[in-house]
Amino acid sequence: MDRKSKSTNSSKVQKILEEFQKDLNEGITNIGILNDEDLYKTELEKVFVGNWNYMAHDTEIPNTGDYVLRYIGDDAFIVNRTDDGEVQVILDICPHRGASICRAEKGNSSHFRCPYHGWTFKNNGDLLGAPAYKEAYNGLDRKKWGLTHAPRVEIFHGFIFACLEENGPSLEESLGGMSWYLDMIFSLQDEGMEVLGEPQRYVIKSDWKIAAENFSGDDYHLMTLHKSTYDIGVMQIPLKENMKGYHIQAGNGHGVSFSIDLESEDPLFFFYPEEIVKTFNLDNLSEKQLELARGSRVCVGNIFPNISFLMLPLSPDPKNVPPTPLFTWRVWRPIGPGEIEVWNWFFMYKNTTEEFKRSSYRSAMSTFGIAGTFELDDPVPWEAMTKNAKGTFAKKNMKLNLQMGMNNIGSSKQVTDWSFPGIAYYPRFEEGNQRHFYKRYLDDMLKEK
Template identity: 30%
Template sequence: MGGADDGRETCLRDGTPLSALFDADERTVSLRLLNDRDVHQLELDRVFARTWLFIGHESEIPEPGDFVARHMGEDPVILTRGQDGTPHVMLNVCTHRGMTVCRSDTGNTATFKCPYHGWVFGTDGRMLGAPFERDFYRGGLDKSSLGLRKARTETHAGLVFATWDHNGPSLADHLGDLAWYLELMLARTDAGLEIVGSPQRFIVDSNWKLAGEQWSGDSYHTMTTHKSIEDLGFFKFTSLLQGIHVSSNGNGLIGIGEIQAAVNDTDTTVATDDATANLSANLELLRKMPPGGMTAELVDQLPNHLTPQQIQTLVTTPLMIAGIFPNMLVWTDRGFDSDGNIAAIQRIHVAQPKGPGSFEFCSWVLTERGAPEELKTSIRRASTFAGGISGWIEQDDADMWQAIQHNARGHQARHGHLRYNTLSQPSRPPGWQGPGTTYSPYMRDENQWNWWLRYHHTLTQPVTPPVQGDK
């Protein structure tokens, strides 16, 4: 492949310009992007090596020495809590002979010892020593240059992100206006959220981008793909078309719902667009119908963490689905557990690429630390029933993604396109409190197309040399 790095347009191995796979005027994307090894390698180099990626939640590593093994693209990494309490993300590859250093999914340790030749590293990635070091390495080992490669790490709302680009944009720049919404989804109470159990992981025979772009805000598919759920009376998906879309930097959010009408108390209303003046009334509404996963008692903690504008947004739009570029979903919703009881859904999804034709679907359940145990159990069951490995949502979506992927391998079909032609102009609802480019009341293809524009921009930028990072 050539181009971009030497000033020429990026071309695939057969000479096809990368730009030929996108048509901004027609708003189409070639199906070839789903099943091409050259494209996949470009994604590893230019998307997954330079973009902020979700690694885990701070509650997964509460104590010094705690760790979990994850991936950034196809690079294995370790997320640890250092002895000083700082989260670290480092390449899980020994600097001696390339062996996997840590082969456990999770645990607590003071050091990591490579199982091949026994090189030892600290929980912050520093090289600590090697067997027979004095005898075998007579010139001495420059341990300061032999630590595990460190990623740049930042956190927001309890989420740990990392990137290999030590000189690129900050996490705040990457999240853009979606950071404001993540706070009201994930950072609402004094004790905060915690992950329940280990993530569910399963392989989907599809390209990761089909999940990534859908998670940015595809409401259109729900009425058809998930119609069986509506037929059973679990949910009315037409409501997804009449909420609000928020787009920022390729990240997208779907906002659904209006709870005031569901509260049978005409004395408790939101009379103005002034969120500060409405604060007491808004809190009273939220006590009567708490946001998913919260109790009336926990509602009183909201002002400790959220602005009046964020709290009013929880009143007008309590159900939110946020897609973070390139491959992450944060899902707070109301659903049903396996017994048909109404319950909250609180999940994080990640589509981890495994070559151009498959990805690992990783999914976490979250609950408020301060919630009663029966509520935590209800959330876990409802979240798994909807979004787990056999969940009614994920079975439907995986069926669609895998069929599209199968078709993209065909000689004729791979010349086809994904189309994003339902157009709308930015429209801000009266009284809307949040930032970002908004589309309402009818949500169309704008969020997904903005995701693809971010993807195209990232994929066509020159590759910078790998940065070793701090040791």
């Protein structure tokens, strides 16, 4: 692409974003932002490079030499545990001629060898040597030609994150108020969580922002798109009753939503059975975290930009099996304009019985697995929205409504006495979390590098 074309595309993106920013103040979006090649390229540079990206969980690489291959946007990274036991995130590119060095999605290795010319690296990224090294490379400074590391790596309750910019907020600073809510969930048990099975991967023709904003605060769609899950008993909380909860703008574009009953005489704890609640160390929680956890039924959220999670009790077989709590954690990895690869992990607390872990996994697979009752529903409108966003007339003219809960539209109001982090609204008939997500999106996209 020549310099003039780049300038034209940059001007086009700038115009789209500035128009979007103006519209968003009125609770309006343009469908064209959901499937645009130039926006997608800008997102890779400005959204995914500069933010903290989830890579793996430490229970996926428990032993020295363990590794998994993961991605940030269109870059591949090796997440591994070195001989010293340290967790590293290393770009999967040989510095000799640019070939990939990792030949499997997971494994265990003390070294990585490029298949092209045989450059060999220790699993901490150091260059060890190459075939005929004395004749070919005698005098080369090997310290300068090791593998490239992600500039920053941090671990939060076993969840491994990487950021591709050397400077900027720490992970905890970036998480803002969301860290308080995640800390509440992950601290219920001293041992924390572990991954159940392998992460599921599948591709859907949807823009990543649709999925992220959905988990950010779109509880409203349950009443229509997922109505059948209540009709057949998979979800046993009446869908309108489920809206009696809170949307919380947790700062920095993060959104979290709770269906809770703070007045309940019986402790709820996401409906974990009593024998599991007995494994919780409630001393790990602050007084306020305990109050919220005790009254929580359902929790769903999105960590900006593209990490979503959900904890709730569901039944895989309503006639024969009671609801079992599950925890799904997923990344909406953009792989092209209007296309994402879904990475979907299931977790459970380590110090629970193997029988309970199997029950939770079965509940998760049958509802939020690749062929789950919920999972099959969502791509239908998401893919339609993405396809429609490509339309020539629609891209120029079609505005979308994101006004629920603002300007006295609907029943939701800001909770003035909210005693937890963030800005909360009750009930969940509102779209403030989505608007909060897009405001952060615009901040990143319009920021001068």
